[in-house]
Amino acid sequence: MQKGGSVFSLDTWYGMGTGLYPETVGLNDLGNPKRTPISAGGGILLEGVNADGTPNTTRARMDYFANALGWSKATNAQHVYDAGFIKLREVSLSYVFPKEVLNSKFIQGLTLSAIGKNLWIIDKSLPYGDPEAGLSSGNVQGYQSGAYPSTKDYGFSVKLEF
Secondary structure, three states: OEOOOEEEEHHHHHHHHOOOOHHHOOEOOOOOEOOOOHHHOOOEEOOOEOOOOOEOOOEEOOOOOOOOOOOOOOOHHHHEEEOOEEEEEEEEEEEEOOHHHHOOOOOOEEEEEEEEEEEEEEEEOOOOOOOOOOOOOOOOOOEEOOOOOOOOEEEEEEEEEO
């Protein structure tokens, strides 16, 4: 588990700008496709207020490359997430056979184990990725980029004692 901290996601910054993520498609509050030009009822309303304190009513464009949610128009703060997470990293279940069951002078012990790694991300704020994944040698903190999808690994082990 990790509690606290912040992480900037370059993946969502570019992914939103190129229309990769589901937030960039669908219908807007008017019932029109977000990617329709504003003149035809498209676009989205971003949270915020006008200079006079009234709620924002100006639609942002979503009908072109580098839309309102991504790298060209969005603020970097829109892609900063809480870095905290809770994960089930590894589970190992083993069974040690009693010597009476083995009934062998040659084999003194037998243990069978089932092992699972990266089994469950229980809670996280960073969307579309593993909070611990990214392209780095391990020194980069607070920056997530180029994360490959996480894999669940399963294995087994046999331990023989002679």
